[in-house]
Amino acid sequence: MSPSFYNSWRHVFKLDPDRPIDDTALEAVCTSGTDAILVGGSTGLTFDNTVDLLSRIRRYELPCALELSDPAAGVPGFDGYFIPMVLNTKCAEWLIGHHVEAIRDFGHIMPWDSIAGQAYLVLNGNSTVAQLTQADTNISQAEALAYSQVADRLWHVPVLYIEYSGAFGDMALVRRIRESLKQAHLFYGGGIDGPERARQAAEAADTVVIGNIVYHNLDAALATVRAVNHSIKE
Numbered sequence: 001m002s003p004s005f006y007n008s009w010r011h012v013f014k015l016d017p018d019r020p021i022d023d024t025a026l027e028a029v030c031t032s033g034t035d036a037i038l039v040g041g042s043t044g045l046t047f048d049n050t051v052d053l054l055s056r057i058r059r060y061e062l063p064c065a066l067e068l069s070d071p072a073a074g075v076p077g078f079d080g081y082f083i084p085m086v087l088n089t090k091c092a093e094w095l096i097g098h099h100v101e102a103i104r105d106f107g108h109i110m111p112w113d114s115i116a117g118q119a120y121l122v123l124n125g126n127s128t129v130a131q132l133t134q135a136d137t138n139i140s141q142a143e144a145l146a147y148s149q150v151a152d153r154l155w156h157v158p159v160l161y162i163e164y165s166g167a168f169g170d171m172a173l174v175r176r177i178r179e180s181l182k183q184a185h186l187f188y189g190g191g192i193d194g195p196e197r198a199r200q201a202a203e204a205a206d207t208v209v210i211g212n213i214v215y216h217n218l219d220a221a222l223a224t225v226r227a228v229n230h231s232i233k234e
């Protein structure tokens with residue numbers, strides 16, 4: 001059985017160890033009623049900045065998981081770990097290459113009982129993650145559905161992450177993808193700038209990820225918690 005520490009999460013804040021957040025803002029985020037904190041970022045993750053952020057989050061009683069995109073930032077002590085792979089990358093290393101190297105070197109010490117594979121479908125071509133991983137974002141809806149089904153039905157990846165980082169996505173597509181899934185849990189992230197978009201995303205996906213707005217408009221970010229809690233998944 002795959003670990004399912006994330007199954008009940010409807011709302012999460014994603015914090016980037018490479019971006020400063022002061023104690024007051026961190027306290028507001030961690031006591032907001034969100035279901036969990038996801039630690040991750042496309043660039044600049046190190047062991048030191050990750051352990052520093054984890055130790056600050058640990059002052060509060062909420063689950064905290066790490067998106068482990070670089071083994072160098074493999075800090076122990078998180079409640080769960082996601083290992084991302086990019087479905088629509090043009091470079092095999094982002095789909096499987098980095099993973100093979102990491103497991104070759106660290107597989108014997110990895111906490112497999114708390115690790116979940118996370119298949120990313122990256123759909124905003126202007127995002128850092130799309131450029132870093134050379135994601136093919138110029139795909140049709142039928143192809144987006146097909147990528148999702150490869151992850152869900154063929155590979156049985158437990159988490160599918162529709163990633164529009166920096167832009168608000170097509171919620172009709174997100175909803176269609178969720179309806180097509182047989183077993184995967186669906187994360188949505190990208191461009192949620194306040195309660196209205198948070199509600200729309202929560203109606204379409206299982207878990208809604210709030211990132212950037214935490215650093216630009218904390219009040220708007222905090223207001224997304226209530227919006228998601230009051231939404232009904234369609």
Ligand code: 1GP
Pocket residue numbers: 014163164165166167188189190191192209210211212213
């Ligand atoms: C980024 O999906 C998350 O990985 C959240 O996106 O920063 O646009 O909220 P935003």
